[in-house]
Amino acid sequence: MKNQTMVTEFIRVGLSRDPQMQIFLFLVFLVIYLITLGGNIVIMLVIRTDSHLHTPMYFFLFHLSFVDIYYSSVTVPNMLMNLLAEHKTISVNGCITQMFxxxxxxxxxxxxxxxxxxxxxxxxxxxxxxxxxxxxxICFLLVSGTWTTGFFYALLNTVFTLKLHFCGYNQIHHFSCELPPLLPLSCTETFTNQVVLLTSFAIFGSSPFLFTLMSYIHIISTILRIRSVEGRRKAFSTCSSHLIVVGLLYLTAFFQYTKPSSVSSVVLDEIFSIQYSILTPMLNPIVYSLKNKEVKTAVGKMLGKIKFLK
Structure with missing residues (x-):
């Protein structure tokens, strides 16, 4: 390592090297980001202004929309700038900060x-x-716990990443500074980081997944015991939107962080990352708007008020 030059910045190669394709991708992801912002802001405004939606279910949906805006804003604006930039560089500290x-x-x-x-x-x-x-x-406690556990998950992996040294090759074949594509660039041993990543994923990622899975096993079991078809339909309709959103996030994120290196692919990694970090935050408000009658009614009322004011 002594004979190698220490890296002070990374070059993010992600998505495409073709200038025309980069402009096209810029427009596509700009539209996606604007839809994400617009859709989630509408959901938050509707829940905040409609008293019928001041229930625990919509309290959590409000915070999910906030998380989706936050999640998308961490990656997309920086990716958009990178697509148009001539020099697609980011400092090592800036990259690790984005990773956090x-x-x-x-x-x-x-x-x-x-x-x-x-x-x-x-x-x-x-x-x-x-x-x-x-x-x-309890609702406020659960939301506070959400951000606290997320913070410790990020902090744990970031602390161990800060101990790495980067030298020589400095191209990240990804559109953002996620941890899996960052580790191969280190010129020091990353075994500890991989163990920490998998262990923290097992604790902070798998535990909420297993909790969600057990919750739905009980929910489905209870729904199946309801005698009337209409009763089962109404019960299932209250959780169908959430079930779709959970599936969209977990299926791609789980594969991305647990797949063996033998099936690793730059294109595949980017596709899965786009799905759970960019497309899912855009789709969540659409799913809840289309599948939830109360949300559709509240959105209709809000749009009616806007037209009336005009």
Whole structure:
């Protein structure tokens, strides 16, 4: 390592080297980002202004929309600048800082989804004690815990990344500074980092997934015991949106962080990253708007008020 030049900045190669394709991708992801911002802001405004939506379920949906805006804003604006920049460089410290906020966003995302799963479990499986289980204090505690656990997940991996030395090759074949594509650039041993990443993923990633899975096993079991078809349909409709959102996030993120190196591919890695960090935050408000009658009604009321004011 003594004979190698220490790297002070990385070059992010991600997505395409073709200038015309970069302009096209810039326009595509700019539209996606604007839809993400617009859709999630509308959801937050509707929940804030409509008193009928001041319930635990929509309290968590409000915070999910905030996390989606935060998650998308950590990666997309920087990626857009990089697509148009002549020199596609980022400092090592800047890259690690972005990595920290990506991990924080991802951690907060999975834990807010598990809190939403617990809310649906309480609403369907323990209706008589629902308000006791989901009091305002407990809801605020769950949201606070979401950001706290996300912070420790990000901090743990960032501290060990700061101990690495980077020298020689400095091209990141990715559009953002995620940890998996960053580790191969280190000229020091990364075994500890890989162990920390997998262990922290098992604790902070798999635990909310297993909690969500167990919640839905109980929810489905309870729904199947409902005698009327209409009753089963209504019960399932209250959690179908959340189930779709959970599937969109976990299927891609889980494969991205647990797949063996033998199936690793730059293109595949980028596709999965785009799915869970860019497309999912855009799709979440669309899913909740299309699948949830209360949200559709509230959005209609808000649009009606806007037209009336005009």
């Amino acid at each position: 906020f990506i991990l924080l966003s991802a951690g907060a995302d999975v834990f807010i989804l598990s809190a939403m799963a617990y809310d649906r479990y309480a609403a369907i499986c323990d209706q008589l004690r629902y308000m006791e289980r989901m009091s305002k204090g």
